[in-house]
Amino acid sequence: MxxxxxxxxxxxxxxxxxxxxxxxxxxxxxxxxxxxxxxxxxxxxxxxxxxxxxxxxxxxxxxxxxxxxxxxxxxxxxxxxxxxxxxxxxxxxxxxxxxxxxxxxxxxxxxxxxxxxxxxxxxxxxxxxxxxxxxxxxxxxxxxxxxxxDKDIPLDRAALIGCAVLTGVGAALNTAKVAPGSRVAVFGCGGVGSSIVQGARIAGARQIIAVDIVQSKLESARRFGATDTVHASTANPVEAIMELTGDGVDYAFDAVGSTRLLSQCYESLAQRGMAVLVGAIPAGQKLSIDARGLLRERKVTGSFMGSNRFQVDMPYYLDLYRQGRLDLDAMVxxxxxxxxxxxxxxxxxxxxxxxxxxxxxxx
Missing domain, CATH: 3.90.180.10 (Medium-chain alcohol dehydrogenases, catalytic domain)
Known part of the structure; x- marks a missing residue:
């Protein structure tokens, strides 16, 4: 069937x-x-x-x-x-x-x-x-x-590594190369967004701000490593991120695939920050940003499936799961x-x- x-x-x-x-x-x-x-x-x-x-x-x-x-x-x-x-x-x-x-x-x-x-x-x-x-x-x-x-990994958890985890953790570790001590914002905290949060935590980010409109996903994001949360239906996420950080984040990820969210990611950046489109975005969408922000060396880039080398990355992520550093159980x-x-x-x-x-x- x-x-x-x-x-x-x-x-x-x-x-x-x-x-x-x-x-x-x-x-x-x-x-x-x-x-x-x-x-x-x-x-x-x-x-x-x-x-x-x-x-x-x-x-x-x-x-x-x-x-x-x-x-x-x-x-x-x-x-x-x-x-x-x-x-x-x-x-x-x-x-x-x-x-x-x-x-x-x-x-x-x-x-x-x-x-x-x-x-x-x-x-x-x-x-x-x-x-x-x-x-x-x-x-x-x-x-x-x-x-x-290996057969010790439950297959209903292992399946997530084939896309959500590969994409999200990889976006943090491979595409953006999140630096230890950096500040990160993640817009959208579903399967991919939660994986980005975990990737940022594994990379050593000191502040991880989860942004979503569903309270239960924000609560889950804290379990995965978010240090702060922003409920985007009750607060302007850009203003909230600036208030939490003072000058913006070093990395902001759109885990949904929305030009509106990607624009907010860009506006949330500190100088030399990077906005990363991770979510699958519908064809034909156009991004509008204030180009003057580019003079502050802000960047906008995309991440396709976490810039993966899956024959190498998947065994690594499974080791992180065994070590308790990557939580696949709570993602299901x-x-x-x-x-x-x-x-x-x-x-x-x-x-x-x-x-x-x-x-x-x-x-």
């Missing part, structure tokens, strides 16, 4: 599909858990039209290897794995420049032209969102999309079966959930 989006703005339907056998360098994975991400919601709403429909949703998953194709010697049935859509070719300009998360070649993520489809239904090809299609009982993926993990706000996936999307839209994880048999 798989969660299929057939048209933008419509409800997801849970249907039977056919998953092919693995070819060379492919792995069949039995999905155990898949987090529901804001990017899935954007795609569902039609804000990411460059991904065509119909497609199987989901891209934040962990599971168990069922079968491997020829040429694979480092994975075997029964191994636990995390999936990631940052599948790098290793030969393009970005890969060779040390930015594999920005790989310019998606060919390694897909089957060659003329090959049978990985996913199909009634003889027609189905696409996999982000080349993963993880809201499904089975995923058929290239070897480069997977990282093996709810667990639902696949046939209740629409409830997960509804909770996202209302702001109720930090991270809802869809669980399959064996979670």
């Amino acid at each position: 798989s969660a299929i989006l057939r048209s933008y703005g419509a409800n997801v339907s849970v249907e039977e599909i056919v998953v092919d056998d693995p070819m060379d360098n492919e792995v069949l994975v039995r999905t155990v858990a898949c987090g529901v991400c804001h990017s899935d919601l954007h795609f569902k709403q039609g804000s990411m039209p460059h991904f065509p429909v119909p497609a199987v949703l989901g891209h934040e998953a962990a599971g168990v290897v069922e079968k491997v194709g020829s040429g694979i010697t480092d994975l075997k049935p029964g191994d636990h794995v995390i999936a990631c859509n940052a599948i790098a070719c290793g030969t393009c300009k970005q890969c060779l420049s040390g930015a594999p998360h920005l790989c310019m070649n998606r060919a390694p993520a897909r089957r060659p032209r003329g090959a049978p489809p990985r996913l199909s239904q009634d003889g027609s090809k189905l696409l996999a969102f982000s080349d993963l299609g993880a809201l499904s009982q089975y995923m058929l993926l290239p070897r480069g999309a997977l990282v093996p993990i 706000s709810n667990r639902l079966p696949l046939d209740r996936v629409e409830e997960a999307f509804a909770a996202f839209e209302t702001g109720e959930a930090m991270r809802t994880v869809i669980t399959f048999e064996g979670a």
